[in-house]
Amino acid sequence: MALDDNVDYDLVVLCYGQNDIEENISLYYEAMIRADKNRYPKASLLAILESSQKEYTLKMQTIQDIASRYSIPVVDTIAPLQKNYESLTADAVHPNDDGYKVYCETTMNTINDLVAESYGFDPNDISPVNDRVAEFDEFQWIGSEQFTRDNNTFTFNTSLQGDILGIDYDFISGANSCKIIIDGEEYAAPEVSFDYDFSQRHIMVVNNWLDGDVVDVKNEIKVVFADDENGQKQADGFRGLAISG
Numbered sequence: 001m002a003l004d005d006n007v008d009y010d011l012v013v014l015c016y017g018q019n020d021i022e023e024n025i026s027l028y029y030e031a032m033i034r035a036d037k038n039r040y041p042k043a044s045l046l047a048i049l050e051s052s053q054k055e056y057t058l059k060m061q062t063i064q065d066i067a068s069r070y071s072i073p074v075v076d077t078i079a080p081l082q083k084n085y086e087s088l089t090a091d092a093v094h095p096n097d098d099g100y101k102v103y104c105e106t107t108m109n110t111i112n113d114l115v116a117e118s119y120g121f122d123p124n125d126i127s128p129v130n131d132r133v134a135e136f137d138e139f140q141w142i143g144s145e146q147f148t149r150d151n152n153t154f155t156f157n158t159s160l161q162g163d164i165l166g167i168d169y170d171f172i173s174g175a176n177s178c179k180i181i182i183d184g185e186e187y188a189a190p191e192v193s194f195d196y197d198f199s200q201r202h203i204m205v206v207n208n209w210l211d212g213d214v215v216d217v218k219n220e221i222k223v224v225f226a227d228d229e230n231g232q233k234q235a236d237g238f239r240g241l242a243i244s245g
Helices: 025-039 058-069 078-082 097-114 131-136 229-236
Strands: 011-015 044-049 074-076 139-143 148-150 153-157 160-162 164-171 174-177 179-182 185-188 191-194 200-205 215-217 220-224 238-244
Touching (some): 011 025, 025 131, 044 097, 074 078, 074 097, 078 097, 139 160, 164 229, 179 215, 220 238, 229 238
Parallel strands (some): 011 044, 044 074
Antiparallel strands (some): 139 238, 148 153, 164 238, 174 191, 179 220
16 A cells, blocks of 8 residues: 655554465565565564464464564564453454553553664665565556446556566455456456455455466556456455566
8 A cells, every 4th residue: 555655654563464364474574574664764663463363373473583583573462462352352353442452552562662772674684584575675556546447347558567466455245256367368367255244455466476477468457357246346446456576
């Protein structure tokens, strides 16, 4: 998501893990850290271990390991909510008002302990955990407003190349699917089942870039959703495409 480049941000809080799959989380998490510091080099970073994980899962351990590599302080919200989890959550997952008070106090205690100290890094001074993380250093963003929309089909005329293709749109309750067509040929057809009764924004990688699947658009790229009610809802929640590498 694009932020105002005229703002010199003081702090970036990374709160990820609960809704992220375990596969490649180390790579993607490190990429976000480096992107934040490249774009806002003066900002401090905090990494949060989400209470909704309830225990120190492999994802939480991965976040701790990478945060340690980059000297990023970690805010542990698992421990303070663990003993009274049911009473501090609204639905056995998300904190309620009392739970968020604990979240806030835990985060502020960490900030207060560190505010007088200097934490930071130059990404060029640290060798990455994952060699391929550099492929996230530069990316192109094509917002949905740049596409021409015809019902549930979005078309953008361009010429570009990259390694990683991601689609940004709202998952709706139930089955979600679309087709991404490059220069008249189907390139990807991501499908996902979202088992909740609400919609939620996701950025999903749709190509097998780790296996060498590259993006090469010579004239045109299309995003096509189904011509039914579900397709309409997904199309209305389409935000754009990101091409990295």
